[in-house]
Amino acid sequence: MAEAIFNLNLYSNNNKLKMKKIFFLLIFSAYAITLAQVGINTANPKNMLHIVANGTNDPLRVEGVKAGSGAYLLIDSNGVIKSSTDRSNLTFVLPSVSNSTRLLLTQTGQTGSTTYNENSIPASSITPGNGSWIKISGLQSTLNIIQPSNTINISVEGMVQYDSAAAMTGDMTISYAIGIFLDGKLIATRMFAISGNGFSGTTDKWSVLGQSSNLSVGAHTIEIYATRRNTAGSASADLAIARPAPSVSSLNQFMAKGVLQINGVYQ
Template identity: 25%
Template sequence: MKNSISILLVMAGLSLSAQVGINTASPKAKLDVNGDVNLRNKIVVQNAQDNTLSQGNNDQILVSQGVGYAPIWKSLRIPEYEPNKFYLIFNNSFSDRTGVKFTSGEQSTITSKNTAFTKGADISNLPGFKKIAGLSQPISVFSTDSKTYFQFETVVQADLPANGTTDISIDYACGIFVDDKLVNLRQRNLKASSATSTFITHNQIGVVANLSKGQHTVSVACSRLASYRTGNDVVLAVGINADTNINNFIAQSSLKVDVYEIPQVFNPIIN
C-alpha cells in the first residue's frame, strides 16, 4: 500500500509541477532522478508523426536525435572477426589537379641517391622534393598488427622538343611518405619522343607494415633529379600539364590508401 501511495504522489507531482526531483532539490528536467533506476516492465517512445508508441525490438537501444526531438530505437551490432586474420578497416582515396612543376633551376642537389633514398628518410633530408598538396591527407590505424597499401597514379609531362639523334630526357622520382618519412619511392626517366611535349603515366604501389596506432598523415612528393641535353626553359610537371596538348583533368593525380588490420579494437556499429 505504501508503494502505491508513493507512486501516486510522484505522478501527482508530475502533473502539478513543471519539474520533479527524486533525491535532488534542484531538478533539471520534468523528472530528475539522482540515483539508480530499476525498470521492471517496458520503455516506450512516441512517434511524433503518428503518435504511435514503440517499444523497440530485442537488443535495441535508445539513441538521442538532439534537442527538441524524441529519441529513437537503434540496433547495436559488433562486427565478428576471426582471430589472426587481416581485415580492411580503413580505406580512402584522394585526388589533386594542382600538381607540382620544376624548372631547370629547381633540380635536386642530391648527389648520392643510394644513401639518400632509404626507407624512413625524412623529407627534410631530400632537397628538391615538392609535395602534391591535395594528396597530403590523414589516415587512421587502430591495431599494432597492420599492413597499409598505397596506390599512386599521375601523369608526368615536360615541354620537351622532338627527340634528336642524341636522346633528350629528364630523370625524376616520386615518393610516398607517412608522417614525412619515406615508405616507398620510384625513379623514372621521361624521354623525348618524335612529337613535342612528351607525357607518360606514372603508377606506383607501396606497402608499409605495423604503423603505430592512431592518426597519421600520408603524402606524396616528387623531384626533378637530372636533365640530359634539355634547354634551360624546359619545365617538368607532375600531376599538372606542362603544355596544351593535355589538360589538368588528364594529368591529375590520385592516391588510394587501404589499411588492413588484425582487429584489436571492436567498434560498435549503430544502424
C-alpha cells in the same frame, strides 16, 4: 439405449477423425514453413530470409546479443552471431584522393644522381645536390589506426609532361623520382625517366607502391613528393608532375592528375 451408445460412439469417432486431420495439417504446415522462403516486405523472396528495406528505416535490428562484447558482430564456427571487440581480418579502404594543384620541376632545382634512404625526412633525403623533395600539394591523406597489428598498402599514380611547345627529340631525357612519405618519413620511392619522341608536350605515366606494417594506434598522414634528378641533351624546360604543362594543350588536369589510394587490414 443402444441407439444412444451408438450415436455417442459415432460422435467420438468423428472427433478423433477431426483431430487426426488437424494434427496432420499442423505437421504439414510446420514442414512447409521449414522449407519455404520467407519474405519481409516482399512477396517474392529469393533466399530463406529475404528482407527488403522501405528506404526510410534500417531493415534489420538485433538486440540483446549475449555472447561476447564490443561493437563488432562476427559469426563463430557454429554459425552463431556474436558481438566482439576482435578486429582481426577487418579490412578498410580510404576514399581515393586526387590533386587539382600544380607542380613544375625546374632544371635549376634538380638534385643529380643520388640514392634515397628509408625513413629519412624530405629535407635530408637527397644528397648531394641543391634540390630537394617538393610536395605535390593536395595529394595527401590521413588515416586513423584503431588496432596496432596492421598492414597498410599505398598506391599513387599520375602523369608527367615536358613543358615545351618545341618537340622533345630523341636525344633529350629527364630523370625524376616520386616518393611516398608517411608521417614525414620516406617509405617508398621509384625513379623514372621521360625521353623525347619527336613531339611537343611528351607525356608518360608514373606509379609507386608502398607498404607499412604495425602503425601505432592514432592518426597518420601520407604525402606524395617529387624531385627532378638529371637532364640529358637540351631538355631544359620544366617538368610538369600530376598536371598538364602550361606550354602545350594536349593534356588537361583531368587526364594528368595524380590519384592516391590507401587500403589495409587488421591482423
